[in-house]
Amino acid sequence: MKQKKPTFNYKSGVVRINESLNKYDNVVLFPKKVEMAIEHLKRVGLPKEIEKQK
Amino acid sequence: MFLKPYELEANKDFTSFKFISIGVKGRISKIIQFIPIGIVSEAVFNLAFGDKVAGTEDYDDAIVSDNGDAEKILITIAHTVFRFTNRNPGCWIYARGGSPSRNRLYRMGISKYLDVISKDFRVMGEVKEDWELFSPGKNYSAFLFKRKLYKFEE
Numbered sequence: 001m002k003q004k005k006p007t008f009n010y011k012s013g014v015v016r017i018n019e020s021l022n023k024y025d026n027v028v029l030f031p032k033k034v035e036m037a038i039e040h041l042k043r044v045g046l047p048k049e050i051e052k053q054k
Numbered sequence: 055m056f057l058k059p060y061e062l063e064a065n066k067d068f069t070s071f072k073f074i075s076i077g078v079k080g081r082i083s084k085i086i087q088f089i090p091i092g093i094v095s096e097a098v099f100n101l102a103f104g105d106k107v108a109g110t111e112d113y114d115d116a117i118v119s120d121n122g123d124a125e126k127i128l129i130t131i132a133h134t135v136f137r138f139t140n141r142n143p144g145c146w147i148y149a150r151g152g153s154p155s156r157n158r159l160y161r162m163g164i165s166k167y168l169d170v171i172s173k174d175f176r177v178m179g180e181v182k183e184d185w186e187l188f189s190p191g192k193n194y195s196a197f198l199f200k201r202k203l204y205k206f207e208e
Contacts, residue, residue: 018063
């Protein structure tokens with residue numbers, strides 16, 4: 001029997017608001033990642049043109 | 055077969071999400087954070103996530119938890135990107151693994167579900183200092199996602 005390819009949809013997720021997570025609002029938890037991203041985007045920039053994705 | 059994400063908890067702005075990974079090594083608390091990068095003309099948010107360091111309040115994105123649920127975690131992250139861009143639809147989401155193996159894992163996950171992801175997002179990959187539309191099977195060192203905006207006629 002042919003097995004169906006697994007998939008997902010965004011409606012299946014559950015998100016609860018947890019007020020205790022507001023303590024991270026002004027905290028960068030992964031500063032090295034952010035530094036890397038800034039350095040990379042300064043060098044490479046953003047895509048100039050977006051073509052249609054199939 | 056529909057794959058379900060982990061149940062998520064979020065702050066009021068949907069910039070921080072928390073969930074519990076359940077796998078062969080037990081329960082591991084993880085956090086996902088979207089941080090604005092204000093260096094370019096358009097809004098860009100860095101997507102990063104990591105594991106809670108046992109016995110502390112710290113999170114570490116370099117831990118390889120090996121909990122046997124990588125695919126479910128990637129789907130959970132995809133859900134957070136969707137939720138975040140519901141509130142911030144015009145922004146770019148930047149993601150980059152901390153190592154080539156992490157990038158490979160992300161690339162495989164995106165490739166596997168590109169048909170689903172690309173319904174709602176433009177997906178770009180960076181190769182040789184240039185961005186191109188994501189192509190399955192190709193190696194990229196970073197990824198960008200942008201929510202597709204649909205216009206509905208009245």
